Amino acid sequence: MEHRDLSEADPEVHEALENEMERQEKEGLEMIASENFVPKQILQAQGSILTNKYAEGYPGKRYYAGCKYHDEIEDLARDRAREIFGAYHVNVQPHSGSQANFAAYFSVLEAGDKILGPVLSHGGHLTHGHHVNFSGELFDFDTYSINEETERFEKEDIIKAAKEHDPDLIVCGYSAYPRKINFSAFREAANEADAILMCDIAHISGLVAAGEHPSPFPECDIVTTTTHKSIRGARGGMILCKEEYGDQVDKALFPFSQGGPLMHQIAGKAVCFREAMKPEFKDYAKQIKKNTKALAEGLRREDLKMVSGGTDNHLVLVDLREEEVTGKEAEEALEDVNIIVNKNMVPHDPESPRITSGIRIGTPALTTRGMEEDMLEKIGEMIGKVVNSPEDEALKDEVHENVSELLEEFELYENSGVRY
Ligand code: DSN
Numbered sequence: 001m002e003h004r005d006l007s008e009a010d011p012e013v014h015e016a017l018e019n020e021m022e023r024q025e026k027e028g029l030e031m032i033a034s035e036n037f038v039p040k041q042i043l044q045a046q047g048s049i050l051t052n053k054y055a056e057g058y059p060g061k062r063y064y065a066g067c068k069y070h071d072e073i074e075d076l077a078r079d080r081a082r083e084i085f086g087a088y089h090v091n092v093q094p095h096s097g098s099q100a101n102f103a104a105y106f107s108v109l110e111a112g113d114k115i116l117g118p119v120l121s122h123g124g125h126l127t128h129g130h131h132v133n134f135s136g137e138l139f140d141f142d143t144y145s146i147n148e149e150t151e152r153f154e155k156e157d158i159i160k161a162a163k164e165h166d167p168d169l170i171v172c173g174y175s176a177y178p179r180k181i182n183f184s185a186f187r188e189a190a191n192e193a194d195a196i197l198m199c200d201i202a203h204i205s206g207l208v209a210a211g212e213h214p215s216p217f218p219e220c221d222i223v224t225t226t227t228h229k230s231i232r233g234a235r236g237g238m239i240l241c242k243e244e245y246g247d248q249v250d251k252a253l254f255p256f257s258q259g260g261p262l263m264h265q266i267a268g269k270a271v272c273f274r275e276a277m278k279p280e281f282k283d284y285a286k287q288i289k290k291n292t293k294a295l296a297e298g299l300r301r302e303d304l305k306m307v308s309g310g311t312d313n314h315l316v317l318v319d320l321r322e323e324e325v326t327g328k329e330a331e332e333a334l335e336d337v338n339i340i341v342n343k344n345m346v347p348h349d350p351e352s353p354r355i356t357s358g359i360r361i362g363t364p365a366l367t368t369r370g371m372e373e374d375m376l377e378k379i380g381e382m383i384g385k386v387v388n389s390p391e392d393e394a395l396k397d398e399v400h401e402n403v404s405e406l407l408e409e410f411e412l413y414e415n416s417g418v419r420y
Helices: 011-027 040-046 068-085 097-108 134-138 155-165 183-193 205-209 243-257 263-276 279-301 327-336 364-368 373-388 393-409
Strands: 089-091 114-118 140-144 169-172 196-200 222-226 237-241 315-319 358-362
Touching (some): 011 393, 040 263, 068 089, 068 205, 068 237, 068 263, 089 243, 097 134, 097 222, 097 237, 097 243, 140 155, 155 183, 169 183, 183 196, 205 279, 237 243, 279 315, 279 358, 279 364, 327 373, 327 393, 373 393
Parallel strands (some): 114 140, 114 169, 196 222
Antiparallel strands (some): 222 237, 315 358
16 A cells, blocks of 8 residues: 655645635635534544444344444543433434434334424424425424414414424424424423424534533433534534433434444534633534624614514524525625625525525635624625615625635634645
């Protein structure tokens, strides 16, 4: 086997990586609510020789020899996650959030069972019952909605839906919901229907870890998450649950739905959890919330409407139904000035998912870069101006310049030794 530097061995991949580094560092104000930047120590764990080994099974119960260090690493990840989230049982093997949701459903349900989940355009995820996804195909989904007036999930509406549909499982937790989740309301609804309560905390797991969002335990029975969004770790998924579901969850993940775990990713998750236990991470999560409120203030100043009127967490959802632009046009105009957001459905959206009438904007990545409230308020105003006048090229040039200055000032990996 010949070892060569990537730049020599594969100049094409190397160049694309270098270009992506330049894009992340200098060409984009990253405001996609589900994205973040990981520190060098997580990149090191992920890019390690752990990729070389199969480790099917779980610590102490592997199907191959030679797994003693893999056991150590997986145990570290599980123990740390258990401590952070106050969970009884943890499975760190899901390759993604979707895989985690797949295994979580099948740990307690059979195909055809009834699930009550959120309407997709009210903040849900494809795996919460959308017809193009396995969840909508394999389970019998009914939906609950946000309240017309408050644009929040209200206790009485959830309980009413649970009584009406009598589900086997209720799923809460969202991809585009700017407000706190009321877990006790969902618990009451689940009790009404004698249903299992599952929560997908993928977006808010960093806030939960830091105590900046209420914990889903003890109200929820099974909790799923990704490990790369606000918690700022290696890309992947995780399932946490009460003791009585532990064996079923493990079996539903392996051997039912996955094979060998990605141990290099699990090492990255372990390192992430160690970081998330530090006081600095608590400060980070607090700052995310302050920054999002400041962003909302800037948007408000430019008269942009937000679903539910504001935010309690890491994101805002701008409702463009009364504006001249669609979500797609707003996303494109913002990309022209190097502000990266995503178009997103809003409740009662008249447009298709490819066009939409909303944009979702999050602050975890910019908070990692070190930006604080004054910057985020200014960015909110810049976004508002561009969305209100997407054809104004002089304005866009000015905003573009301001964005470049911000990217220069708040460096990311430049002095870290990370090359790509
Ligand atoms: N793609 C993620 C998001 O952007 O919210 C959800 O899986």
